[in-house]
Structures are given as C-alpha cells and as structure tokens.
Amino acid sequence: MKLKLTLPIAVFLTLLTVALCTGSQLFLLLSILILLILAGAVVAVLWASATLEVEGVLSGETVRRGDDVVLSLRVRHRGLIPVAPLLLELSDPVGNRDRDVRLKNMPHRLQSMKLPIHASHVGVFSVGLHSCTVEDLLGLVQRRIVLRKTAFELVVLPQTFDVEPLKLAPGDPGSELMSRATEDLNAPSDIRSYQPGDAMKKIHWKLSMRKRELVVRKFDEPILQDVLVLMDCSPPPSWGHARAGADIRDAMLETAASIVTSQTVTDHQIRMPLPGKHPVDVDKSMGLPIAMDYLTRVEFSETDRFERVLSMESSRLRKVGCVVIISARLNIPMVDIMIRMHRAGPNIRLYLVTFAPDDENVLPLIARLREAGLEVSYVTPDT
Structure with missing residues (x-):
C-alpha cells in the first residue's frame, strides 16, 4: 500500500501545534478533521481491496497473426466508503506495452466490459488484466493488487503463404523412382x-x-533426399524504427512456416535447426502443429554469426537435395558459403527478408548468387 501523507501530515502537525499554542478549538477541530480524513481514506481503500472481485475470460488462446481476440472482464467491489474509480492495468501484444483502463466508481454493482486484443506479431505473449489499483478520492492512499487468474498466455501463430515448389538437386530419385x-x-x-x-x-x-x-x-529402395531449412535466429538488423525488428521476425517466421507447410504434402523429409537459448531441431515427423508451435516460440537469441551456422551445416549435406536459407542480412562470407554448399550438390534457395530490395550494397551479392545458379527471392515485411 502506497501512502502520500507528507503534505497532510505536515498540515495536521501545523494545525495541532497552533491549537496547542493558542488554545484555539477551531484549529484543534481542523487537525482532528484531517486525521479523520486520513483514517477514512485508509479504511476505504482496505475495504474496497478486501471485497474486490475480478473475473476474466479470453475468447481464444491460440490465434493466427492478424486475428483478434476478445478479453471479457467482470469487476466489482463491496466497499461502502467511496473510492476513486478503479484503475485496471492490462497488457496486449501491440508493441508489448501495458495500457490502463479507468472504471466508473459504482460500488456493489457489477461492471462488465469487452476489450479487443489485436494479435499483430508472432510469438507468445502474456495478455489480460495483471493488476488493479485502488485509491481514495483524494489520492492519498493507494493499493495495487496483483491478479493471477485474469492473465492469459496468448500464442500467435505465423500466417502462411504460397511458395514455389522446391527444386531438388539433379539425381534426386523422387517418388517416381521410388x-x-x-x-x-x-x-x-x-x-x-x-x-x-x-x-x-x-x-x-x-x-x-x-x-x-x-x-x-x-x-534397396532409393532414399529420398532431404530438405534443409536454415533460418538466421540472431537478432534482426535495425531499420531505424521501433517495430522494424518485430516486422522482420514475423516475415522470417512466416516464410519458414510456409516452407514447412508446403513440404508436408511431399515425400521428402525436412529438417530445420533452430539455434538460440532453447535450441531445437524441427523435422517432419513431429507433425505440423508442433512445428508451428516451435517456430512461434523462437526468441531470435542466437549469439553465433549466421555465417558460422551455415559453415557448420555445410559439412552435413550428404542426403540433402535442397537447402532453404532465410535471412534478413546478406554479406560476402555468407555468399561464399552458399556457393560452396551449392557446389557440394544441393540446390540453394535464399529468402532475403528486407525493406529495401533495391539496396545498392546488396544487389551485387544477389547477382553473384544468381550467376552461380542459386535461387533468390525477396520477402518484404508487413508494416
């Protein structure tokens, strides 16, 4: 409980001192009145806090990016002494910021509201009502109550889009030879x-x-070649505005999700290592729902440079017929490694996630990749 009593206590002590020095009953009554106001504020806040009832329901806990969910809240308290309208502290996935909602002061009456929450970014977010602040009418006494049952985990899955069928390296036996x-x-x-x-x-x-x-x-039955998906899981580059990183992450995750989804209807195995604080290897055997959940929880916390990841994976291409690389950055070492991977056998397709596909610093690298026979596609993040 937070008390803002510096000023009222100073006034109380001043009035009490004047009353004792002058013997004035008026100043004594004023000091007693201030003391009663302070006591009433404390009782009002404690009473309202003790009788506070909050219920919350989220319309869905798993949605696709761009969808909306509705948070339904029911709030009331039974305090008889008036307090200031309750202040609700809510969180939503929009920029991961908290927002405050001030209720009307209606003791004994149930107040209901429905708040829309827009799932604007892929990830796992804590949404809902996290705390409620009760304070007296004068703002002298304040108590913040942390709520547990009205906070929910919202899983925002990536959207998918149509991708061109992958071309595996020449010599792939395929289903016909199988x-x-x-x-x-x-x-x-x-x-x-x-x-x-x-x-x-x-x-x-x-x-x-x-x-x-x-x-x-x-x-012996011929073995179908695998598809290897390599996504840069390091923090994406900054583009000068606050939400650029989140937009780039969404585009990368949705590109990877689209590739995985497109491969579920083929006979080829797919492997997608996701490095970071909680590394995991996604493969076709775990099923599409689990793969989408792992993608949703990627934190982009990998500390190794993506060139090192590419170099490590380039030594394990014996059964790989196609490598899909998803990155928001491109440099000379990456280009060299990708060309070497292509010369080792598999086809390479690069998805470059960028706001500036005509960047003069990148165009020569793209031209070099295409001259070496690699596929290059641009993905522009939604803004």
Missing part, C-alpha cells in the same frame, strides 16, 4: 524365396538351379 525401385536390377541387396506374383525377371536363375527352388533378388 515406385520403380523393385524393378532396378542393378542394385540387388539380398535374396528371398519366390512368392506368387513376383516378376519373372527378378528370379535368380543360377542360384535357383543350385538350390533347386525358386529364389528372387531383393533390391
């Missing part, structure tokens, strides 16, 4: 007994004559 795997007579891996329905060309005639029973060749 279906013809058992017809490839050049890579037998084992033998087994003949079963009705086996093709005649699979019969190992020499071994069948030796064993005096029909045996057929078994063949």
